[in-house]
Amino acid sequence: MTRLEHRLRVLQQYVRDEAPALRAAAQELDGHPDGSTLYPQVPLLDRLATLQIPRRYAQDPLVIEGHEYFLTSAVERVVFHEEASAHGDAALLLSAPGSLTAGMLVAALGDDAQQRMFFDRVRARPTWTFLAMTEPQGGSDAANLRTTLTPCDDGFRLNGTKRFIGNAHRAPLGVVTARTGPGPLGIRCAIVDTSHPTCSAGPLATLGMRGALGTLDFRDVPVPEAHLLGRHLSPTRRGMWGWLHAFNPLRCVAAAMGVGIARAAHSYARQHLPQRHDALRRRLDTLGARIRGVQSLTRHAATAVDADPANAHLPAAAKTAAAGLAVEATSTALRLLGPAARLEHPLLDKWARDAFGIECMEGTSHVQAMTVFSALARTDTALR
Ligand SMILES: Cc1cc2nc3c(=O)[nH]c(=O)nc-3n(C[C@H](O)[C@H](O)[C@H](O)COP(=O)(O)OP(=O)(O)OC[C@H]3O[C@@H](n4cnc5c(N)ncnc54)[C@H](O)[C@@H]3O)c2cc1C
Incomplete structure (x- = not known):
């Protein structure tokens, strides 16, 4: 699923139009990280705060061109978070009100009364x-x-x-x-x-x-x-092995943020590199091809998780690839823009620092590698 279907492209375009408003607020948060109640009035964050709620408890889906989005499928979440990170800012998304991570666990493990209690509160007003x-x-x-x-x-x-x-x-x-x-x-x-x-x-x-x-x-x-x-x-479904499944879609979202950071750095470098530097521009072309590859893997992983929530290895592979990609793209962009790039391009410097955060979110690459390896070992055993 490299090319998105029409419905998802409509969502992508909406986020692309709204996300640039996140950038000024993101730099403000980077400069004053202790502002514990800082909450910029950005329409995209307001909207996100009351999405990602299961349909049964949601009352106000995002509606664009007649399409409804609850942002509860992994694919919708991936499209939203990649685009908002590419044109806005991943760190601000993580700092925003809403129920991305906790909501996933409540939806997976909560009974009707628990889900109602939790999601009614999140839906009533933007709530962290x-x-x-x-x-x-x-x-x-x-x-x-x-x-x-x-x-x-x-x-x-x-x-x-x-x-x-x-x-x-x-x-x-x-x-x-x-x-x-x-x-x-x-x-x-x-x-x-x-x-x-x-x-x-x-x-x-x-x-x-x-x-x-x-x-x-x-x-x-x-x-x-x-x-x-x-x-x-x-007991098996509510214990650790039960709730670990809820992390598979979250890993797709972390991967989408990594792809988004890489895209942001890539397009920033393309915009700021002098036109005449053909050799440097070719390096950006190579990076662009790698970004498209990891983007495709991430979308594929999200589709697989929507079909089978127990699919752990594709989200793990996508998350590992995207974490490495975000670091590679931001450090390449900084290198191409010269030795003073961190000082002259504070937004790029910020993304380069943020990129390392993707590595730890929802488990480090070592942990993801164990998940991928277990799946490969199972397939190998089954084929024998
Ligand atoms: C931006 C960001 C957001 C986060 N959000 C949350 C959140 O909302 N909630 C939450 O609970 N946590 C959150 N975390 C924490 C994150 O889940 C942890 O950082 C991560 O699980 C790793 O744990 P640790 O940092 O304690 O490292 P450790 O577990 O101490 O690992 C240290 C190093 O050892 C390696 N390692 C560990 N075990 C093995 C092994 N068996 N084999 C090989 N290598 C191994 C790791 O890969 C790592 O390189 C967040 C982290 C970041 C950066």
Whole structure:
């Protein structure tokens, strides 16, 4: 699916027209990343805030030329996030209100009452949410988390610390992964309201994707039993192996952002390179071909995930390729524009820093490589 069908091209054009308004706000956020409530009045972000809600709970889809978009399929999300990163800014998208990551888990694991509670709140007004998995001792080994949910008379008490969490310092609610018992089946997800006084949050200083990440500390935070996701599911479907599936579409979105950053850097360099530099322009042509290849892989992965949400290897391959591409494209653009490029082209410098963030989002390339390798090993065994 290299060429998009008409309906998706209409969405792509809408985002392309609206996204340039993100750039000034993105540079403002990069310069003042601690502005914990900074929320630029950009129509595209306002619109995004109440999309990505399952049809059953959404009331206000995006309508363009008679086409309706809920932004709940991986393909629609990929088109939106790639275009908004290519013509706008990926870091600002990550810092925006809405329910991209937490909503995916609530949709995958929540029963009707839980989904209604969560999505009604997100739909009512632009609301930041978070998905808190990563802990200070490491994020790759998700099975080794230390945050606990301990049963008590009126539900559970949440204790632990989370780091590198998107919008942790802005969001009034989100989803937290925590241990209720031993083994992978004992890792559960809960909807957590951060208004309790023993829950504290703060911004995290980073080099790239500045302003997007924060930290969360929970000390005996009460969590009602009704907020524990997956209570209507079997232990295998609500435990770790159940919620890991929700990450497959998210990896496609991270890949789309990587492709978008690469496209932004590529077109920026093309615009700013002197016309006479044929050799340098040929290097940009080669980079352009690579971008189209990874874009095609990412769209293919999104289509595969929409057909089979358990497909993990294509999103993992796309995410790995896009993370490398974003770094390659931004560093190539900086090199081509000369030794002072980081100073003379602050937007490009920002994208070059942001590009490294794609590597860690939704799992590093080492972790993705293990997923791809497992799929290859399974295919190899099946063919023997
Ligand atoms: C922009 C951005 C947004 C993020 N948003 C969120 C969010 O919203 N919620 C959230 O919970 N987290 C979020 N994260 C955190 C992210 O998920 C983690 O950074 C990631 O999982 C890696 O964890 P870590 O940084 O602790 O590295 P570690 O897990 O400590 O890994 C360090 C290094 O060791 C390698 N490694 C680890 N295990 C293995 C292994 N078994 N084999 C080979 N190599 C290995 C890794 O590849 C990495 O290079 C975000 C990160 C970024 C950069």
